[in-house]
Amino acid sequence: MTKSYRIDNLQYANWSEKIFREMRAGGVDAVHVTIAYHETFREMVLQVERWNEYFLRYGDLICHARTGDDVRAARAAGKTAIIFGYQNPSPIEDDLGLVEICHTLGARFMQLTYNNQSFLATGCYEAEDTGITRMGKQVIAEMNRVGLVIDMSHSAERSTLEAIEQSSRPIAITHANPHWWHAALRNKSDEVIKALTQSGGMIGFSLYPHHLAGATDCTLESFCEMIAEAASRYGVKLLGIGSDLCQDQPDSVVTWMRNGRWTREMDYGEGSASDAGFPPQPSWFEGNLHFDNIENGLKATGMSDEDVAGVMGENWLRFYDKNFGPETT
């Protein structure tokens, strides 16, 4: 039997040959990598340039992917496919025309907000959520047209529900967990996940400790039982992994992610003054070598092999086929 695809739909590591080798050793066929948090268009292009360097230097381990078929070709060549995404719309600045340009440069997921209000929608840390803005409606239509997937992982509830409603194509929450499992601000309500999946959208379950019940001490069993419960509530075919793995990053990076250039006061995001850095990962998921643990943990819940394969990557691959690029009829 052909091994099924293994896909992690969100990582932001301190990229290195070591990590790329771990992707190969861990059998990871594709990774959606964040290339922008607060970057302007030109700064995002510098990140693409940096990845082009990686693709040259580590061309035996990784390659760039723009489609589901690129992921298949990468696996056939023994490489991990890298898909670009933004956790903020900062790279499109205030220019609708940059949506297609960003897609041409490889972007396949873009959050309408990070934690704050953007030109497009409201982030999950704002006091008031005013939903999708005037420009937000235009950008949603343009993202639908070119096939750049709307990601609402960091957005507030009303904005997320409105994005699901207004988008003519399925959207994604690439990295978050259900609020009913762990009541974190970043985790998503039952209502949101229902609306998301009922419209064909996908959620990627996060392994970032602030999103886990019990944080670093969360057990593999608890994480996998949560997924099994989600499968029974929402159906298994629109569930995947988006680990939010920030491997080997110094704490200065989480400070950048949270503060960008928008504040002089320190924002601690999901952390706190006494716990400001990256939290330690659970011992059963420290990186790309540990996907077997999740696969085995899901099987231990009684899920079928086919359903487990779906969550581990097949569902994302099918989603890529349908949602990357202009709609095919």
Added chain:
Amino acid sequence: MTKSYRIDNLQYANWSEKIFREMRAGGVDAVHVTIAYHETFREMVLQVERWNEYFLRYGDLICHARTGDDVRAARAAGKTAIIFGYQNPSPIEDDLGLVEICHTLGARFMQLTYNNQSFLATGCYEAEDTGITRMGKQVIAEMNRVGLVIDMSHSAERSTLEAIEQSSRPIAITHANPHWWHAALRNKSDEVIKALTQSGGMIGFSLYPHHLAGATDCTLESFCEMIAEAASRYGVKLLGIGSDLCQDQPDSVVTWMRNGRWTREMDYGEGSASDAGFPPQPSWFEGNLHFDNIENGLKATGMSDEDVAGVMGENWLRFYDKNFGPETT
């Protein structure tokens, strides 16, 4: 018999639905359009955005092409294929990584200089020609790697000969004529055209009056006899058309082409204070409706139908197949 391809490998018109309809009516299958003279990277991206708008609005007339096969697909769909190029390396600024980014955004030709010294080489209006610079060598290698064709139409003699020598792949002079036919500064020496074609490079013959013997009064016969003579000197297979047509442009545009933002004194380029604007086209080539005149004029010189078809577009199409994109083995 299948009609052969008709390609104009250089235009910089004041684009409009009227011109796109003339391309269709004139049977023009592909046009290489200039999208940068002095533009920075971000300004060039604005030009791509503008073209993306045209592709949406006039999608029944034109489409974007990145390969020879895109040109074939455009013709099959009854459209004119549009290929992007720069007449200056200003869009790569001083960042080698932007070469690949520009290629991803569609650039297929880039001049190493316009009329002045650039970071890369010497333009044809400088007093001293110091050849290919340190960065120029790096950019040539990178353009060779990604398949972005080096264009030396506006470069000085030594720089051009060195670019031909240093490039591992054929280069192009997209729009110029032989100096032996009309001794203009922008026209090319016999030595340059020999070195160009002996290395597989192509020249596109220009219909810009300053490049024509007799200028606006140049006859169709003289132009076509020049091409027939070039075919006998250099072989016919590396000759094409690069009309340099600047249809419907106001004279402010030629002022921008010549002066950019680099001078406070007025530079008249090939013109003069008393003849500062765009010169009038010869009556037999005023635009995209007039390619039949050239085709008939070439046949009248005694050239074979096959050779005429080569000059009118088949040669450029073969060149695109070999030189757009990474080298295939």
